[in-house]
Every structure is written in C-alpha cells, then in structure tokens.
Amino acid sequence: MDAIASNSTLLTHGKSWDDIFAEVNAWRGACMHHFSTVEMSVTETLLVLGAVKEEGQKVRLRHLIGQRFEDLAAAIGADGPFADKGKAAHAELSQYRASHEAFRALLCHGVAKVSVDHSGQWILLIRSLSIRARQAERGTLVMEQGEANTVLAKLKRDGQNLASVLGQLRKKVSS
Template identity: 30%
Template sequence: MTSPVRFLDDPAATASVHHVAASCWLGRFVQEFACAEAVVSEALAFLASQASCGGPSLLPHLIGQRFEALRQVVAADGPLAASGARVADILGEFDDLHRHRTFICHGSASVTADLCVGWRIEFNLVAFRKATVERETMTLTNPEAAVILHRLRQLRVRLDGQLRGMMASFRS
C-alpha cells in the first residue's frame, strides 16, 4: 500500500489531480453563470409580457444582450427604475464577471500545477474589436478562481432574489 504523500511525489499524478480540480472549477463557473443567465432570461420573458416594460423588444437572442436589455429596463431612466434599482446595482457588479466568462467560454486554456497555489489556468483569447485583432491573456490561480466563483455565486443568488421580488410586485 502506498501512502498519499508518495502519490503527490509523482509529478504526473500531481498534474492530473490539478487538471481535474481546475476542470471542476471551470464547470462550476459555467454552471453558476448559466443559472444567472437563466434568471435574467426568465425575468425578461416575464417583463416582455407586461405592456409597460417594452414587450417583445426585451427578448434578444444573445445572452450578453439580455443582460443589457434588463439593465436598460431597470436603469435610472428606464421604465422600472424605482422597483429595479437594486437589480441595476447587481447587474453592474456582473461586469467584471462577464470578462471572466468571455475568457472561460471562448478562450483556449492550459492548466499547470503550481507548488505554491495548487493550479494555474492561462486563457488565451483572440478578439476582433473595431476591425483590429487583439490577443489577450488572463491567468487565474486556484485561490483567485475560488474567490471569483464565490463572488459569482453570491451575485447570482442576490440577482435571483431581487428579480423575484421585482416581478412579484407586478403580480400583486
């Protein structure tokens, strides 16, 4: 029988463990973001049925456009400014997370084992902005990624609660 310490002495086994852990983190991030996107989509579907909110124009195809459509409805000059102020604040906090989502969902990734932080993921992304090619890199360590996931989960839960409250005000 080998001891767990000996297992960690094997570089290939260590790299494999870190790769699996990083892959699990990626899956959890994508799932949390998908849940936030579903909440926004359901809110827009409900609001589109309300004549005072803008109707079918609130139903864009792309997810990023859905966040923006909801942001416009609850903005200070939007039709739901009073009841959606807290929603607007939370949507503002999602901006940094959208940047992470872009790299995670559209970038290529490489995972490396790091003796100090566990694992490290480097994302490479090629973006086209205003007819210019931009190559970008984002690196996350295990501790940084854990903070990002925790923040995403908290924001998603807050967004869900605030949207449910806002929609309930239409029903009463």
C-alpha cells in the first residue's frame, strides 16, 4: 500500500518537516522582531527631533520605514539640524543600514524555500523581485542554519547598539 506522506513525516535526526518549518519561522520571526525594534526607535527619535526643532529647521517624518531611515539620516547628518548632537547616532545608523538593509528587504519581501542537509540542519533559500529604475532586480540569498544563527546574533547586537545610541540622542535633545 502506498501512502502519501504528510508534512509531519520524519526526515532525519528526529526532526519532521513541521519541526524544521517551525525552526525557520522562529528564526525569521526573531529577525523581524529585531528589525521592528530598530524601526520603532528610529520613529521615536524622529518624533522627538520634530518636537524640539527650532524655527526654520525641518525634520521630515514620512510613512515608509525606508523613508524614515532617510529622514533620520538627514536630520542628524552633517547638514542636518541635529548634526552636532547626532554625530555618534549618524555613524551607528550608517553602519546598521549598510549591514542590514538589503537583508531586511530579502527577509521581509522574499519568497522562501527550505531544504535539509544530511545532518538535519536546514538551508534557507530566499528569492526576491523588486523594481529599480523601471527594471526588474532579482535577489537570492542562500543561508545555512549555522550562518543564519550568526546573522541573527549580529542583527540583535547591532540593533541594540543603534537603539541605545538613538535613546541617548533623544535624551540629549530633550534636555
């Protein structure tokens, strides 16, 4: 008798597909949590900067998170109204964006496939499609479980550093 295997079919090392998908989704959710924490800190900082700006200063607060990152960079950059108080935050923001912005786009907007190697470790393939200058731009990321855990740890550490520096900036400009 042939039976159709379910998603919970045991693969290897005591893991089923359901277990593996749960691990991948937990990892992806943890990444999203750390991105969201940073995004909230960026928005809170823009709100504080906008509330304390002086006459003639402009602090933009646009809808999309990528735009808010740009707005914060402009406000604390060399030509921004908070350039003096925001030097450390600007450096940290630039480093965070360079390290994590492309990964965020892939993770949030990409289509994922999961595979498993012979040792029971998952491998994630993420494909994305975006439009840049009216041209299709395709992205692909392949990540093994061990590498994914390293990326998550770096994302968490960098996000906590940026949120801390932005918190210090908010205190500086509010006092």
